[in-house]
Amino acid sequence: MTSPVFQADTQDVATLRFTGTLDARQAGDLWQAAHRAARGAGHIILDARAVTQLDSAGAALLVSLARDRAEWIEPEAAAPRAVLKRFRDGLGPPRPPPARRPFAPISRIGHTALLLLGRLGERLTFLGEAIIAGAGLLPRPWRLRWVEVLRHLDEAGTRAFPLCMLLGTLIGVILAFQASIPMRQFGAEIFIPQLVGISLTRELGPLLAGVILAGRTGSAYAAELGTMRVNEEVDALRIMGLDPMSWLVLPRILAATLVMPVLAMVMNVTGLIGMGIVMGVLGYPPSAVLSQLVQWLALGDLAGGLGKAAVFGLAIGYIGCRAGLSAGRGPRAVGDAATAAVVGGIVALVVLDGIFAVLFFRLGW
Amino acid sequence: MTDSVITAEGVAMRFGPNLVFQDVTFDVQRGEVFVILGGSGCGKSTLLKLLIGLLPPSAGDIRILGEDLTHLSGKARRALLGRIGVMWQSGALLGSLSLAENVMLPIEAHTRLPESARRLIALSKLGLVGLGDAAERLPAEISGGMLKRAGIARAMALDPEILFLDEPSAGLDPITSAGLDDLILTLARETGTTFVVVTHELQSILAIGDRCIMLDKEAKGLIAEGDPRKLRDEGTHPTVRAFFRREAKPGG
Numbered sequence: 119m120t121s122p123v124f125q126a127d128t129q130d131v132a133t134l135r136f137t138g139t140l141d142a143r144q145a146g147d148l149w150q151a152a153h154r155a156a157r158g159a160g161h162i163i164l165d166a167r168a169v170t171q172l173d174s175a176g177a178a179l180l181v182s183l184a185r186d187r188a189e190w191i192e193p194e195a196a197a198p199r200a201v202l203k204r205f206r207d208g209l210g211p212p213r214p215p216p217a218r219r220p221f222a223p224i225s226r227i228g229h230t231a232l233l234l235l236g237r238l239g240e241r242l243t244f245l246g247e248a249i250i251a252g253a254g255l256l257p258r259p260w261r262l263r264w265v266e267v268l269r270h271l272d273e274a275g276t277r278a279f280p281l282c283m284l285l286g287t288l289i290g291v292i293l294a295f296q297a298s299i300p301m302r303q304f305g306a307e308i309f310i311p312q313l314v315g316i317s318l319t320r321e322l323g324p325l326l327a328g329v330i331l332a333g334r335t336g337s338a339y340a341a342e343l344g345t346m347r348v349n350e351e352v353d354a355l356r357i358m359g360l361d362p363m364s365w366l367v368l369p370r371i372l373a374a375t376l377v378m379p380v381l382a383m384v385m386n387v388t389g390l391i392g393m394g395i396v397m398g399v400l401g402y403p404p405s406a407v408l409s410q411l412v413q414w415l416a417l418g419d420l421a422g423g424l425g426k427a428a429v430f431g432l433a434i435g436y437i438g439c440r441a442g443l444s445a446g447r448g449p450r451a452v453g454d455a456a457t458a459a460v461v462g463g464i465v466a467l468v469v470l471d472g473i474f475a476v477l478f479f480r481l482g483w
Numbered sequence: 484m485t486d487s488v489i490t491a492e493g494v495a496m497r498f499g500p501n502l503v504f505q506d507v508t509f510d511v512q513r514g515e516v517f518v519i520l521g522g523s524g525c526g527k528s529t530l531l532k533l534l535i536g537l538l539p540p541s542a543g544d545i546r547i548l549g550e551d552l553t554h555l556s557g558k559a560r561r562a563l564l565g566r567i568g569v570m571w572q573s574g575a576l577l578g579s580l581s582l583a584e585n586v587m588l589p590i591e592a593h594t595r596l597p598e599s600a601r602r603l604i605a606l607s608k609l610g611l612v613g614l615g616d617a618a619e620r621l622p623a624e625i626s627g628g629m630l631k632r633a634g635i636a637r638a639m640a641l642d643p644e645i646l647f648l649d650e651p652s653a654g655l656d657p658i659t660s661a662g663l664d665d666l667i668l669t670l671a672r673e674t675g676t677t678f679v680v681v682t683h684e685l686q687s688i689l690a691i692g693d694r695c696i697m698l699d700k701e702a703k704g705l706i707a708e709g710d711p712r713k714l715r716d717e718g719t720h721p722t723v724r725a726f727f728r729r730e731a732k733p734g735g
Binding site (some may be wrong): 130142143145146148149150154173175177178179182183200201204205207208210211446447450451 | 493547555578590593594595596599600603604606607608609610611615640642673674709
């Protein structure tokens with residue numbers, strides 16, 4: 119039998135003797151036992167003289183046992199000697215451990231602050247470039263790729279209609295049903311159209327349409343532009359003298375800005391239809407619902423909501439494009455960019471909505 | 484007596500109605516550097532995928548180390564996969580793992596070695612291909628040549644008997660490419676590893692190839708087999724002559 123064996127001296131010197139085949143299987147079996155035998159010994163004699171076959175795993179076992187405190191007896195056979203030599207060559211001379219940085223937590227805070235400032239700078243630069251590119255196109259609007267704008271209007275808008283209609287109707291139904299429970303106690307069910315109408319047109323319509331746009335379109339922008347960046351298509355555009363801002367970013371941002379009020383309107387209308395269905399179930403005729411809506415809904419509510427929606431679209435388009443064009447290299451980059459676009463888009467929605475709420479309150483709208 | 488590690492008998496491959504090649508027969512001897520060459524689109528990489536069992540051939544029989552990989556399953560397939568290594572054209576390293584972790588992957592899959600042992604082997608393999616200092620870097624942080632070398636290190640992790648290399652020199656500068664050729668030759672001579680190299684880089688073919696086969700898109704099969712230097716000097720097939728003399732194809 120040629121299985122490896124040990125001889126461990128109980129004194130200060132541990133003699134580890136291996137014979138026969140020392141391959142991945144043997145090394146795996148022996149790893150713990152061999153290291154246990156070597157542990158605590160001041161001096162190790164590593165006797166590999168009788169090893170006849172060795173692979174990288176076996177060499178790893180021998181080298182890990184030896185480190186810098188062993189006396190080696192090399193294999194006699196040429197093949198295992200060559201494997202051992204190659205393994206040592208690959209590892210090279212032992213490297214010193216990395217030097218510890220003084221005040222590591224403080225320097226980490228500094229690094230993080232610099233990183234955040236750098237990211238803020240990148241965002242502002244991108245915004246500035248987009249504004250300059252947009253302003254440059256104002257006197258020459260024909261230079262914008264309108265075909266691309268139309269394509270993105272179709273992708274972000276027309277194709278999102280079914281989803282908006284479905285969600286809008288369901289939200290209207292849910293809001294009306296939920297509102298009916300407390301309002302019934304006061305005999306105020308007739309005011310449900312007013313409540314749902316104002317909620318939808320001022321807040322929920324634009325907000326939910328924004329969530330749909332961020333999830334569908336913002337992520338698509340980031341993934342598409344991120345892939346183009348990874349494939350060096352963006353660099354190719356730059357080298358051809360074409361500005362990626364005008365070619366790639368502005369058509370998308372413009373499409374998102376234009377399409378958002380439409381999606382919000384679809385959301386509003388289908389939400390009101392959903393509410394109307396619930397009112398019908400509760401026994402109120404359509405004429406009563408309509409008269410409530412006409413009496414209480416002001417054009418300003420609708421216009422304010424649609425104006426907000428356009429700003430939401432602008433922000434989502436900007437964030438999606440920025441995430442895509444700042445994607446890193448490698449397969450994770452595109453996924454990270456899409457995630458950043460959705461998360462950033464939704465956070466921006468809520469922040470902007472809060473700003474609008476304060477603004478409208480101040481203006482008395 | 485010959486010691487064939489790969490035998491291919493009458494292999495054909497078609498995708499739907501499109502025939503890529505047919506009647507491809509050859510064998511690869513233990514320890515040799517065997518080159519599969521041919522022009523773009525002739526089916527070199529497809530043949531490699533057939534050899535490593537990723538695609539089943541439409542017809543014919545392929546045996547790797549005496550086994551038919553496409554019909555093996557379970558432990559037997561796993562054991563055979565542990566005896567071969569593949570370097571992909573793009574490196575195919577997992578982007579979320581460092582180079583060392585990439586090299587440790589096959590060791591983890593095929594052995595019971597602890598992490599310290601896997602890491603030690605990975606560092607040694609990376610050192611052998613000149614990437615000892617880049618072990619903790621991510622694939623996105625290194626150059627194309629380094630990616631290829633890391634791919635070779637991962638393919639060598641289990642000391643395979645056969646190493647398949649898909650276009651190892653493609654996209655590399657001549658110095659890096661020559662370094663890679665040297666590495667392949669050294670490994671072949673020192674470890675007795677059999678190399679199957681898919682390439683159309685003439686310099687590499689002549690530098691490392693013990694034997695080669697040449698596929699042709701129009702002939703839809705093999706048009707030459709033998710020592711690449713002999714084919715260069717004595718080849719009679721017009722495509723073979725054009726390939727080795729870097730000429731435009733007659734009538735092409």
